[in-house]
Amino acid sequence: MTGAPWMRCHETALLALILRRLVLNYLSDSNLYEEFKTLIVEYRTSHAEDKR
Structure with missing residues (x-):
């Protein structure tokens, strides 16, 4: 790969x-x-309790 590592991030x-x-x-x-x-x-909502 060429270029600086930060360029790959961009x-x-x-x-x-x-x-x-798309x-x-x-x-x-x-x-x-x-x-x-709605699915999101x-x-x-269902995973918010996982963070507590």
Whole structure:
């Protein structure tokens, strides 16, 4: 690999943001975004007790 290690971190972060946007656009286009948000809320609620 070439480049500084911090550059790889920036590239990875950018890739993650691009993939996130693609997934959210797909969910929105497929009318699945609201269901996805509900699943995220349910997951966070059920795992919030794990943090206590």
